[in-house]
Amino acid sequence: MPELRIKGMIETSFIDWSEGISSVIFLGGCNFRCPFCHNRELVENKPDGCMEQEWVLNHLKKYKTWVERVTISGGEPTVCNGLGDFLVAIRKIGLSIKLDTNGSKPAMLKELINKCLLDYVAMDIKGPLSNYGKYCGVEVDKGRIEDSIDAIIKSGVGYEFRTTYVPGLHSEDDLYAVAEYLKAKEVKNYKIQWFQPKNTLEPSYMDIKPVSKQTAEHIKKSVGLIFKD
Numbered sequence: 001m002p003e004l005r006i007k008g009m010i011e012t013s014f015i016d017w018s019e020g021i022s023s024v025i026f027l028g029g030c031n032f033r034c035p036f037c038h039n040r041e042l043v044e045n046k047p048d049g050c051m052e053q054e055w056v057l058n059h060l061k062k063y064k065t066w067v068e069r070v071t072i073s074g075g076e077p078t079v080c081n082g083l084g085d086f087l088v089a090i091r092k093i094g095l096s097i098k099l100d101t102n103g104s105k106p107a108m109l110k111e112l113i114n115k116c117l118l119d120y121v122a123m124d125i126k127g128p129l130s131n132y133g134k135y136c137g138v139e140v141d142k143g144r145i146e147d148s149i150d151a152i153i154k155s156g157v158g159y160e161f162r163t164t165y166v167p168g169l170h171s172e173d174d175l176y177a178v179a180e181y182l183k184a185k186e187v188k189n190y191k192i193q194w195f196q197p198k199n200t201l202e203p204s205y206m207d208i209k210p211v212s213k214q215t216a217e218h219i220k221k222s223v224g225l226i227f228k229d
């Protein structure tokens with residue numbers, strides 16, 4: 001496992017956690033290579049340009065009166081050695097924690113849940129599980145993804161599942177297949193995000209046009225109907 005590297009921080013974000021303002025901490029390293037990823041620097045995870053853990057913790061402590069939540073994002077946080085200890089240190093400050101994850105490390109996820117280190121989990125579902133490697137850029141054990149999904153659902157912590165729709169990589173039916181799969185598990189909170197051609201890991205993805213407003217509305221409505229039935 002790579003060492004935990006803090007590659008960036010947003011002090012106050014209004015969009016990363018629906019419950020309120022959170023600081024966002026970006027950890028370097030990822031075991032996926034999603035071609036549409038726009039966090040190239042985090043995936044590459046070079047050793048330079050890291051923030052000191054102690055400085056970050058002191059900063060969170062100093063501003064905890066105003067910002068009571070922290071989103072841990074990446075990269076993929078669960079591949080980092082020392083993630084648990086880092087979250088314990090954040091807990092000691094008295095902050096709530098949200099984890100963004102690709103769900104590939106169910107054992108780590110369960111450990112963090114069992115130690116009461118998470119208040120909210122946002123897990124990416126890259127596409128239908130039947131052909132998962134296509135979306136992740138690497139072969140993925142889909143049993144692990146399912147294991148993470150099930151662990152999150154029964155964890156008792158707040159959660160959301162989300163898929164980034166990439167025209168050309170996904171069909172609309174792919175999204176509806178994910179929605180049907182989650183509905184069968186009685187999931188309530190599934191979100192679609194919209195691909196933007198920005199700093200993509202696979203350079204040719206820079207040529208993909210973002211989805212039109214009209215198509216986005218149509219997809220959102222269709223997914224909503226699946227969960228309504």
Ligand code: SF4
Binds near residue numbers: 030031037039043074
């Ligand atoms: S989009 Fe994919 S490659 Fe990029 S950080 Fe997330 S899981 Fe890793």
